[in-house]
Amino acid sequence: MKKTSIKKEAKSPGGFLREYLGTPVFATVALLVLLAAGVYSFVSLPRTVNPEINLTLVNLSAVLPGASPEEVEKLLAVPLEKELSGLGGLKNITSLAGEGHLLATLEFEDEIDRQTAVAEARAAVSRVDLPSLARRVTVKAVNFEDEPILRAAVYDSAGPVALQKNVRAIKEEMEKSSLIDRVYADGVGKKKIYISAPAEEFFLRGVTPPLLRELIWQKMLSQPAGEVRQGESALPLTVSGSVSTLDDLRALPLKTAQGSYRLGDFARVIEMEDPSTLGAFITDRDGHIRPAAVLTVYRSLNAPIAAATAEAEKILRTAEEKSPTLQTVKIWSVNDDMNEQFADLGRNLVLTVILVFALLWFFVGFAQAAAAALSIPMVYLGAFAVMYFFDLSINFITLFSLLLGLGLLVDVTIVIISALAVRLRRAEEALSAAMAVWREFAGALAITTLTTVWAFLPLFLSSGVIGEYIKPIPIVVTAILTFSFLVGFGIILPLSVAWARRLTAGGKVAGKFSLGGRPSGFAASVGFLEKTYRKVLRKIIFRPRFRRSVWAVLTVFFLVSFALPVLGLVRNEFFPSTDFSYLYVSAELPAAA
Structure with missing residues (x-):
């Protein structure tokens, strides 16, 4: 056997x-x-435009009007870096001081998520005693996917007034969605605030344009007011600016050597269309050239492209249903x-x-x-x-x-x-x-x-x-x-x-x-x-x-x-030429035309 x-x-x-x-x-x-x-x-598997960049990077920017690069380094970069260097998980800080501005990049360890890094950085910035003239201090996570996902043209046969109204409503509705971060509208007249008065009125009251500009900035910007801590996390507290409407701006108090005034007492404060806004036009199905607006849609961080695009297209279709004269044309879509x-x-x-x-x-x-x-x-x-x-x-x-x-x-x-x-x-x-x-x-x-x-x-x-x-x-x-x-x-x-x-x-x-x-x-x-x-x-x-x-x-x-x-018989190029279903044409008229 x-x-x-x-x-x-x-x-x-x-x-x-x-x-x-x-x-x-x-x-x-x-x-x-x-x-x-x-x-x-x-x-x-999710779908994205670019590969995932799994790096926790935070950008910090600040403005100090009139300061030289050396002054920006001394007054902004040094105190900020000293405070930020104590953050947990921070690998390095890279600062760039320029004429009147500072740009710093903070790189954290990979295990630190972006929200925590931004919250910690904002809390640290709020603890720094910056110069009173420093403004527009912003802390924002670097989003490598911050690219538009949809571009659409909107036109209204009822005229430009109806177009502006509908575009504003579409933009507000899109930005309410958690899937959409922001929407830019080009071709629609943008509003600007104009402050005008005879030169002698400013001179008699001792008000100069730089002084007025700085005062308006200080009143409009949010100011740091401490922080709330829970465990290892810290959330900054801010107090909103006191100027948010035209009436607030007209009532802005001014104190100079000549006395106390309100801006509206001697200056005209009005809101007008920005003349530098470039127009947009579209040829409709009947061959008529009509004024239009171009909407550029950005998705929220980590939002699926397909879902964000579908949400934006749904809002456009709903707007068409509400307004029979409104028409939308999809120009380009990442999802497509x-x-x-x-x-x-x-x-x-x-x-x-x-x-x-x-x-x-x-x-x-x-x-x-x-x-x-x-x-x-x-x-x-x-x-x-x-x-x-x-x-x-x-x-x-x-x-x-x-x-x-x-x-x-x-x-x-x-x-x-x-x-x-x-x-x-x-x-x-x-x-x-x-x-x-x-x-x-x-x-x-x-x-x-x-x-x-x-x-x-x-x-x-x-x-x-x-x-x-x-x-x-x-x-x-x-x-x-x-x-x-x-x-x-x-x-x-x-x-x-x-x-x-x-x-x-x-x-x-x-x-x-x-x-x-x-x-x-x-x-x-x-x-x-x-x-x-x-x-x-x-x-x-x-x-x-x-x-x-x-x-x-x-x-x-x-x-x-x-x-x-x-010999040039085979072209050497990093990105080969690609066929697109649309083209761009740029034309410019002479100044005297």
Whole structure:
């Protein structure tokens, strides 16, 4: 009994690997798990314009009118940096002192969230005794996604007054939404406050324009009034300015050496249209040129682009329903551009699957081609799961990475299927052939995969904003290469063994094996190509004259390739030209026109 057992173990080497390759249940379960994880990850991945920049940066700015850079450094930068340097999690402060202004950037540790960093920085600023003339001290987190998501034109056939009213209502309604941060309206007359009086009126009361401007700023700005602390968090308290309406401005008290006055006693304070506002026009469906307004919409921090865009478009449609004379035209949308990029990715994916399938069908057979084509979506699903694990979004960098990996992911499967087909045509048993393919190619393909992965590793180790920006490239490409190896050997190879056993009696085949056959006529063509290729290789290997010819051709090809960019025949540009469905035209009339 023991001897028999020993013989059976000797005839069945491979252990777990043989069991895995010979039992399609394992590969089927792996396929289903990968399918479920990939689909869930793809649906859950957020869509953004740019990659996530996981850096906590806070900008601080302040204005000190009339101060030199040295005075700004002494009066603003030094005391602010001294107070801010005690904040927890602060890595460094970079300050830039200019003529009358200060700009500082605070970089925090990655584990400090933006809201906490901003609250702590504002509380620290409120504790600093700044000069009384310092104003417009702002603390704001750096938002790398602060870009417009929608631009739309609005026009009203009822006239400019109705247009301004409707645009103002649309803008207010959008900014009420938690998904939309702000909306800019161009082309609509903007209001400005004008203060005018005869020069002698100012002179008699000892009021100068700089004094009046500084006094108005002080009355309009919010002033720090302490802070509220809870644990390690601090929230600053401010007192709102006393001037918020035209009547408040007219009643503004002025004290000079000549006496006490109110601004409205000697000056005219009115609100008028800003004459510098550029007009916007649109040609309606009937060919009439009408005044219009262009709305530029920005989403809130971390708000989904699709949801924010849908909210803005819903508000525009509601405004059209309320006002029959109002019309809106969508000029540009980030969400539409991203959907178009996804459509391009899908088309490229389908085209790649078709080309791979057709190529393998012609050369090795239908079933092998189907197995290789199956590997492409499976590898992508694995890449989506990795993106979900690393909290990546779908943006133009990750889309570029997915397209970059599209040409790499089929190599492993093609090698496996081709090698397996060659052994099966030699009448080898299916499982034994699969084991031989594993032994011969697993190590070599693993090394080539790791070599390519290592080539992208420096991108992953890059630091700073650029490092965060390009980090998705090595992650996505590494995921594609890794899953191409795992899917090829872990799913495609065992399923091919099961298919071969199903189509052959007892796993034995005779003659040429194709697992379903190739299109008629191609077998002879492939045989002709193989004979021709073998004949050419023999000449190159065994005849020196042919070797010298090959080296000469390669040298010429190498030199010509490098000469093309130098001669300008191949353009060298970082971003290639792109086709857009709209264009910009700029025209300027002479001053005397």
